[in-house]
Amino acid sequence: MSEALLEVRNLSVGYRIGAGTVHAIDDVSFTVHEGETLGLVGESGCGKTTAGRAVIKVMPANASITGGEVRYRGRDLVPLSNEEMRAIRWNEIAVIPQSAMNALNPVYRVGRQIEEVIVQQDGASPAEARARAEELFRLVKIDPGRLAHYPHQFSGGMRQRALVAMALALNPALLIADEPTTALDVVSQDRVFTRVRALQKRLGASMLLITHDMGLVAENCDRVAVMYAGRIVEQADTRTLFGAPVHPYTLGLKNAFPSTTRPKDEALISIAGAPPVLLEAPRGxxxxxxxxxxxxxxxxxxxALRPVGPGHHAACHHTALAGEMRARAVLSETWTAGAP
Amino acid sequence: MADAGTPSPPGAAAPRAPAPPRALRGWRRLWQPFAGRHLAIASLVVLAVFVFVGVFAPWLAPHEPLEKHYQDDGRLMRLLTPTGDFWFGTTLYARDVFSQVIIGTRSALVVGVITAAAMTLIGLNVGLVAGYFGGWVDSFLMRTTDVVFGVPLLPFAIVALSLLDRSTWWIIALMAMLFWPITARVVRSQVLSLRERPFIDAARISGAGHLRILYRHIAPNVMPQAFVHGVFGVAWAITTEASINFLGFGDPYTVSWGTIIYDVFTSMVSFKAWWWFVPPGLCIIIVTTAFYFIGQAFEEVANPRLRER
Structure with a gap:
């Protein structure tokens, strides 16, 4: 396997709120190798966005990294000052933010915003930046003439692709895509993501894809880490994770998404209940x-997260019974009977 | 609107985006607030006349404003009713009212604009910093704002001016010192909302520092509101300066609309010499009203909820 670009080791992040500290992610480790796409999946509130944000250390004021390391090219980013981090953001690690639709400043022309980042972070001349921005727009299939327009004159998909162009402006080695397509309809979603993938391949960048869309993960990721309640519960290459999942949560997650092979009139099976509140570490x-x-x-x-196969880890006591669980998990009564 | 990214067969020319609505540029954008608003357009015309008079005041005034005029027999031409020579008549001291009003136009506009600019500058910065940084910075700045907000302007100005030089510059400084809280509050409340917007988050992700986020990304978004209050500020400044001068706390050697009315009042001829105080009084009313209407036109652009349904 190629070299590790980003290594997150035993990372914990807490949010201070009135009632105490919420341990949004607890002892999370994952690795993104050069040129690889790692999918980080889980339901809302499981800490996947927090994990992505902790990597570049842009977090809400009440959040703090309480332990662990974030090694980027072997260098731990956790102790770095804000100034040092600013040099790494965008140049090295670029983010396509969650609400990419509204991530453009409404008072500036789109072109100016992209050029500004290039001039600022790369020290390019305005003319170079202009040429670069036009090239980027062509890459994401937007007419470069549109650089002269304001964000409100763009459609949602175009805004998102403009954001992709902006994220790629400085040839980052790592792209963190946080729910890059959630606000779009399926057709635009596919169009945007196809561009992202093609560009990523072409530039040789690695990607951390944060999403709850299992379809997007299945199509685009080399490896997948499944998060639940601030922990990684299963990690494997995509084929293994979808073909032979071991953790009951992954089994449930798979059930909750439509499949092309199951009969189409079959209802989706959801997991009853809600994730725990992480104010104090739950027992068990x-x-x-x-x-x-x-x-x-x-x-x-x-x-604990233990190896269950080559490159396959799961945090479950009953991995030995995985075959039986898999067989029972596709039946809806399994999920309705036992749950509280 | 059609999307430029429609997949095209390989090798085909990139599809051209249909021309989107053009962004309003330059003059057309400046004109937008006035389109169809007759009061605002009229105000603009009126203001243009006053600005012209203000700029060319020394050349337009037929006489020196403080020059005393004598008849052939050496007597002062006191309290003449308007004539061909003295369009607005003369004062008790035989000075030309018309020339005084014209010279006063310049000082009114200068005082108004400088005060508004200073007030906007202070208020904008206080509001930006307080809203963006929050915490104790916000508490400190906003409590200061509350205190300043509570200071009654005229009594404060009168006391301050009795201790200081009676110069127009001090009047401007005092007004700016007391007017900025309005701008600061409006700007702060806008910043509180703006700083949570996704594009500010995006700026942070892209490596922008505090100053850059504050002045490049947030400030342009609050400029409309700050500008609107600046325009209203011109009107407040002109009336307030006139009031201070009318009360006799202004610079006695400058001619302004306020000092003219003060002269009428202290000469105790208010009931006789209408031509002496009506012109400066009307000017104050017309100019401040014009600024209000223009400010309102801008406000409707800045805050679409104010538009007539």
């Missing part, structure tokens, strides 16, 4: 209260 496995396969041991003992 975090998924146990919603897990149809939970045993007394699950409620007592916190399972």
């Amino acid at each position: 496995c975090r998924f146990a209260p919603r897990c149809p396969f939970a045993t007394p041991r699950c409620r007592d003992e916190d399972p």
Whole structure:
């Protein structure tokens, strides 16, 4: 396997709120290799966005990294000052933000915003920046004449692609795409993401794709990490994760998305209940209260992330029973009977 | 609107985007607030006349404003009713009212514009910093704003001017010192909302520092509101300066609309010499009203909710 570009080790992030500290992510580790796309999936609030934000250290004022390391090309970013981080943001690690639709400043022309980033971070002359911006617009298939327009004159998909162009402006080595297409309809989603993928391949960049869209993950990622309640519960290459998942949460997540091979009139199966509130570390496995396969041991003992196959890790006590769980997981009564 | 990214067969020329609505440029954009607003357009015309008079005041005034005029027999030409020679008549001291009003136009506009600019500058910065940084910076600045907001302007100006030089510059400084809280509050409330917007987050992600975010990304978004209050500020400044001068706390050696009315009042001829105080009084009313209407036109652009449904 190629070299590690980004290594997140035992990272924990807490949000201070009135009632205490919410441990949004707890002891999370993952690696993005050169040229690879890692998918980080999970339901809303599982900490996937927090994890992405912690990498570039742009977080809300009440959030702080409480432990662990974020190694980028071998250098730990956690102790770096804001000034040092600013040199890394965008030049090295670029982000396509979650609300990309509104990420352009309404009072400036789109071209000016892109050129400004290039001039600012790269020290290019305005003419070079202009040429670069035009090239980028052609790459994301927008008429370069549109650089002279304001964001409100763009459609949603165009704005998103303009953001992609902006993120790629400085040839970043790592692209963090945080729900890059959620606000778009499926057709635009596909169009935007096809561009992103083609460009990523062409520029040889790595990508951390944060999403809850299993379809997007299946199509685009080399490896996948599944997050639940601030922890990574399963990590594997995409084929293995979709073909032979081990963790009950992954099984449930798979059920919750339509499949082209299952009969189309079959209802989707959802996981009953809600994730725990992370004000204090829950006892035992975090998924146990919603897990149809939970045993007394699950409620007592916190399972560690252990290897279950080549490049395949899972945090479950019952990985040995994975085959049986997989068979039962496709039945909807499994999920309705045992759950609270 | 059609999207430029429609997939095209390989090798085909890139599809051209249909011409989108053009952004209003230059003069057309400046004109936009006035389109169809007759009062605002009329105000603009009126103001243009006053600005012209203000700029060319020394050449337009037929006489020196403080020159005393004598008859052939050596007597002063006191309190003449308007004639061909003295369009607005003369004062008790035989000075030409018309020339005084014209010279006063310049000082009124200068005082108004400088005060408004200073007030906007202070208010804008206080509002930006308070709203953006929050915390104790916000508390400190906004409590200061509250205190300044509570200071009654005229009594404060009168006391201050009795201790200081009675110069127009001090009047401007005092007004700017007391007017800025309005701008600061409006700007702060805007910034509170703006700083949470996705594009500010995006700027941060792209490596922008605080100053850059504050002055490049947030400030342009609050300029419309700051500008509107600046325009109103011109009107407040002109009336307030006139009031201070009318009360006799202004610079006695400058001619302004306020001092003219002060002269009428202290001469105790208010009931007789209408031609002496009506012109400066009308000028104050007309100019401030014009600024209000223009400010309102801009306000409707800055805040679309004010538009007539």
